[in-house]
Amino acid sequence: MHVLLVEDDAVLADGIRRVLQGHGMAVDVVHTGTEADWVLGHSQVAVVVLDIGIPGIDGFEVVRRLRARGSNIPVLLLTARDAIQDRVHGLELGADDYLVKPFATPELVARLKALVRRSNPKPAELQVGRLTLDPFAKRASVDGQPIELSAREWAVLEYLMQQASRVVSKQQIIDAILPWGEEMTLNAVEVYVSRIRLKIADAGVAIRTIRGFGYMLEKADTP
Template sequence: MHVLLVEDDSVIADGICKHLKAQGMAIDVVSNGMDAFVALQRSEISLMVLDIGLPGIDGFEVVRRLRSQGNLLPVLLLTARDSIQDRVHGLELGADDYLVKPFAIPELVARIKALVRRSVPEIITLQLAGLHLDQTSKRARVNGQTVELSVREWAVLEYMMQQVSRVVSKQQIIDAILPWGEDITLNAVEVYVSRIRSKIADAGVTIRTIRGFGYMLERVE
């Protein structure tokens, strides 16, 4: 799960970030609405946690622009405003949920998980030929045999399984598996792909290198 947090209070942002990471979530943090739109273009985000009282364009305007573009990304609003009118306004603009400060972190986590569950069809297992990925247990199997993968190898393979028969660039892989602001090199992606290839060699699938473009996971014919 990849969360974009838009919060200009650094103390609140740091606290939320720490707890969401402890839940195994990837999280990007920006402090204003314009940077939020930049982050949404650079990373594959599952949900946005959005403060209303932002400098420049406020959270209401961010939601309005997002929905006017046809973007259905789940949005959870955070605000110190607790009036019914503000809540209704945010929801009418297209926000999916609303949480008033101060709030309990467990409630925030529960609401995030609930919104993502509602927005994404639940897929427990990804399968291609003899390769199976169990997204609940984070286990990979080749012809029924468990394959040991590192955390990043799993993330790369899971992303490629979601993009079967599509060409994905190294940068797309990086953007999909890492929070914005963290970094791995393009060469590191090559290493992960090489390791994955050797581990799934007997599954009847292959990761094909498309020179100058990236990689494509496909069934071996």
């Protein structure tokens, strides 16, 4: 579960980050509304924890821009303000929930998990040829026989299957599978694709290299 935390108080942000990471969540932290708006326009996250009173554009404007782009990423607002109209305004703009500071961290964790559950119903299985991926259980199989994949191999294969029959570049793969702020080289993508090819060699699936563009996963030609 990938969380974007937007909080300008560095001490509080670090404390929240540690709590969420302790519950198995991946957490990116930014401290201004401008940074948050950029990240949300260029990266995929599961949920946003957003302080209203942040530098740059405020939390309200971050939500407004997010919804104007058509994104349905769940947003939980954090505020030290007691005025009911501020909470109402945030919800009217498209926020999904709020917590008033100070708050209990177990409640924050529970609310985030509930928001993600409501916004992400069980994903459908992906299938190309005889290769099947279950995104919910994180299992890959060929004719029912499991395939052992590392976390990065899984992420690359899942993205390629989501984009089946489309050409995707190495950079698109990197942008899709990595949390914002992490890095991966183009050569590393080649290595993961090479390993995946070996593991799905008998699955009736081909990952074709489209020279100068990237890769395309499709059902293999049958003799």
